[in-house]
Amino acid sequence: MGEVSTARAERLVNLVLALLSTRQYLPAERIRGIVPGYGDAASTEAFFRMFERDKAELRELGIPLETGSNSAFDPEGYRIARRDYELGDIDLAPDEATAVALAARLWDSPDLTGQARGALVKLRAAGVEVDDQAHAMVEPRVHTEPAFAPLLAAVQRGEAVRFDYRRSDSPERRTRTLEPWGVVSWRGRWYVVGHDRDRDAPRCFRLSRISSEVAATGDRAAVRRPDDVNLLDFVAGTSVSDDGASATTARLWLAEGRAAGIRRHARVLDRRSIDGEDGEVVEIELQHPEGAADWIAGHGPDAVVLAPDVLAKAVLDRLERVAAHEEGMR
Amino acid sequence: MSAATERMPRLLALVPYLLARPGIRIDQAAQDFDVTPKQLRKDLELLWLCGLPGYGPGDLIDLSFDGDTVSVTFDAGMRRPLRLTGGEASALVIALKALAETPGVVDTDAVGRAIAKIEVAAGAAEPAGVVVGSGVREHEATTRTREVLREALLHGRAIRMRYYAASNDRMTERTVDPMRLLIVQAHSYLEAWCRRAEDVRLFRLDRIDELHVLDEPAAPPPHARHADISDGVFSAHESYPEADLVLEPDARWVAEYYPCEELAELEGGRLRVRMRYGDESWMVRLVLGLGGRATVERPGELAVAVRRRAEAGLARARHLSIIGPQ
Numbered sequence: 001m002g003e004v005s006t007a008r009a010e011r012l013v014n015l016v017l018a019l020l021s022t023r024q025y026l027p028a029e030r031i032r033g034i035v036p037g038y039g040d041a042a043s044t045e046a047f048f049r050m051f052e053r054d055k056a057e058l059r060e061l062g063i064p065l066e067t068g069s070n071s072a073f074d075p076e077g078y079r080i081a082r083r084d085y086e087l088g089d090i091d092l093a094p095d096e097a098t099a100v101a102l103a104a105r106l107w108d109s110p111d112l113t114g115q116a117r118g119a120l121v122k123l124r125a126a127g128v129e130v131d132d133q134a135h136a137m138v139e140p141r142v143h144t145e146p147a148f149a150p151l152l153a154a155v156q157r158g159e160a161v162r163f164d165y166r167r168s169d170s171p172e173r174r175t176r177t178l179e180p181w182g183v184v185s186w187r188g189r190w191y192v193v194g195h196d197r198d199r200d201a202p203r204c205f206r207l208s209r210i211s212s213e214v215a216a217t218g219d220r221a222a223v224r225r226p227d228d229v230n231l232l233d234f235v236a237g238t239s240v241s242d243d244g245a246s247a248t249t250a251r252l253w254l255a256e257g258r259a260a261g262i263r264r265h266a267r268v269l270d271r272r273s274i275d276g277e278d279g280e281v282v283e284i285e286l287q288h289p290e291g292a293a294d295w296i297a298g299h300g301p302d303a304v305v306l307a308p309d310v311l312a313k314a315v316l317d318r319l320e321r322v323a324a325h326e327e328g329m330r
Numbered sequence: 331m332s333a334a335t336e337r338m339p340r341l342l343a344l345v346p347y348l349l350a351r352p353g354i355r356i357d358q359a360a361q362d363f364d365v366t367p368k369q370l371r372k373d374l375e376l377l378w379l380c381g382l383p384g385y386g387p388g389d390l391i392d393l394s395f396d397g398d399t400v401s402v403t404f405d406a407g408m409r410r411p412l413r414l415t416g417g418e419a420s421a422l423v424i425a426l427k428a429l430a431e432t433p434g435v436v437d438t439d440a441v442g443r444a445i446a447k448i449e450v451a452a453g454a455a456e457p458a459g460v461v462v463g464s465g466v467r468e469h470e471a472t473t474r475t476r477e478v479l480r481e482a483l484l485h486g487r488a489i490r491m492r493y494y495a496a497s498n499d500r501m502t503e504r505t506v507d508p509m510r511l512l513i514v515q516a517h518s519y520l521e522a523w524c525r526r527a528e529d530v531r532l533f534r535l536d537r538i539d540e541l542h543v544l545d546e547p548a549a550p551p552p553h554a555r556h557a558d559i560s561d562g563v564f565s566a567h568e569s570y571p572e573a574d575l576v577l578e579p580d581a582r583w584v585a586e587y588y589p590c591e592e593l594a595e596l597e598g599g600r601l602r603v604r605m606r607y608g609d610e611s612w613m614v615r616l617v618l619g620l621g622g623r624a625t626v627e628r629p630g631e632l633a634v635a636v637r638r639r640a641e642a643g644l645a646r647a648r649h650l651s652i653i654g655p656q
């Protein structure tokens with residue numbers, strides 16, 4: 001910390017204290033006269049440069065700097081309203097404080113970790129005891145994507161954004177313009193939901209597939225989130241559903257001592273050998289028959305579907321396609 | 331951000347912090363602010379020179395030092411910390427929501443109360459626009475497994491378990507020394523020293539089928555290091571063999587799901603990728619399961635292994651259809 005910045009920090013603290021203690025708006029010239037540090041400015045021009053920079057710093061810190069005049073005859077001045085400046089009363093029980101401490105170290109992004117730590121500093125200053133050194137037996141992590149922070153900021157500002165997006169099933173990158181309604185975490189992955197202007201319809205985009213910077217459009221008027229939309233349901237409905245509506249019971253033959261991954265979810269019904277190979281007939285509940293066909297096909301000759309037919313057919317299709325493909329490679 | 335602004339949040343928080351804790355030790359305060367005691371003393375010296383217009387003896391912030399402790403005797407009107415910014419409130423509340431959706435970490439009731447209190451205190455900066463849902467419905471068995479593991483961690487006990495190893499599709503018996511529980515991408519893992527592998531391993535809780543807490547202490551060797559999960563849980567060791575695959579458009583998700591290097595975009599929306607794999611049988615299962623939506627270009631042995639397994643699977647199913655299902 002150099003002497004210049006120490007002097008600046010001192011001037012900024014004095015400026016905050018002076019503006020907090022006044023009900024009257026203090027004009028810049030008056031501030032120059034009373035707050036120590038501004039007297040060092042060599043000229044009026046130098047003072048205003050200094051003062052502009054200081055105002056910008058205070059606003060960046062989140063200090064609500066009010067501008068106005070005491071009367072029609074007075075010049076414009078500044079003050080800080082105490083009720084807007086001060087953190088409200090907060091009192092956290094020990095288990096709540098533990099949760100807060102753990103939450104603050106959840107992020108894997110340095111930016112968000114910094115923000116969360118900033119919040120902890122203020123909570124401590126409000127008298128809350130937060131022990132963030134506490135040993136946690138469970139270490140969860142919230143993984144974020146580079147697009148997370150700019151999208152969240154856009155949602156909070158109600159501003160349309162533009163970004164390049166690649167769908168998972170296509171290499172094509174398209175520029176999309178979105179009026180964002182919210183950012184959603186679903187199954188450990190992040191999505192943004194909003195009104196897609198190009199499609200003129202609500203759409204959901206996975207953050208990891210955004211391949212460009214998220215550009216603000218400056219258009220803040222248009223974003224209106226419908227009241228009846230549930231963002232989580234929207235994302236959940238777009239991805240694979242987990243309602244088990246299409247769940248089915250299947251009967252499989254498993255080779256002796258093989259296909260442990262299937263076996264641990266199954267119930268053995270009988271012993272049986274196929275083509276001289278020992279094995280067992282098992283019964284298993286399948287939540288997603290389509291995904292299950294991939295899973296079972298992966299086991300090749302170690303797992304054969306006995307019923308239902310549609311599943312047996314789906315598995316055979318997969319194996320036939322692989323055999324045909326790899327045949328062509330020879 | 332300038333050097334002065336980096337210091338400002340601390341300077342603005344210090345006086346209210348000390349007001350709430352008269353006679354606190356300076357080294358304790360330094361620890362809470364994550365700075366050295368020397369830096370904290372510099373901050374206090376600076377604040378001592380600040381105050382209200384007039385700047386006479388009765389206008390300046392006044393501190394009293396007693397040995398290694400400090401108290402505020404005049405606060406110059408800086409009684410409360412600055413309110414939370416929108417970014418600060420969001421960073422905290424979103425993380426709390428994620429915690430509430432994460433099973434078994436903290437009392438979700440406490441998390442809910444903390445969220446409500448912070449949202450009230452944040453006032454105008456009330457965070458919005460983020461929804462967190464784990465979306466993973468946990469089995470009762472996994473919940474029970476976690477409870478047993480927490481007990482084992484709490485009492486520092488080794489455990490013996492029957493674990494499904496997905497890499498080679500086999501059940502294994504292992505004795506491990508638990509280190510911690512982790513939650514990565516909505517799945518719970520036990521990080522432990524595996525005595526069989528003689529290395530630190532991550533075990534997915536829903537793949538633990540039987541679990542016994544042993545009467546011996548957990549003793550991971552001193553050189554056991556936490557697993558690096560910054561890029562997810564799949565660790566592709568450099569010594570592992572590599573495969574080049576061509577993914578059809580509807581198998582491109584593989585490139586997002588597993589760590590791999592994208593080599594080239596091919597015509598028709600196909601993608602050539604290079605992937606490392608620890609166990610050939612795992613890779614064979616992946617390619618077979620993709621049912622023709624992925625082709626092995628290299629190595630030749632892997633392509634042959636995939637074809638043989640597919641043909642053997644077809645032969646067995648045909649044999650079954652000749653004798654008829656029972």
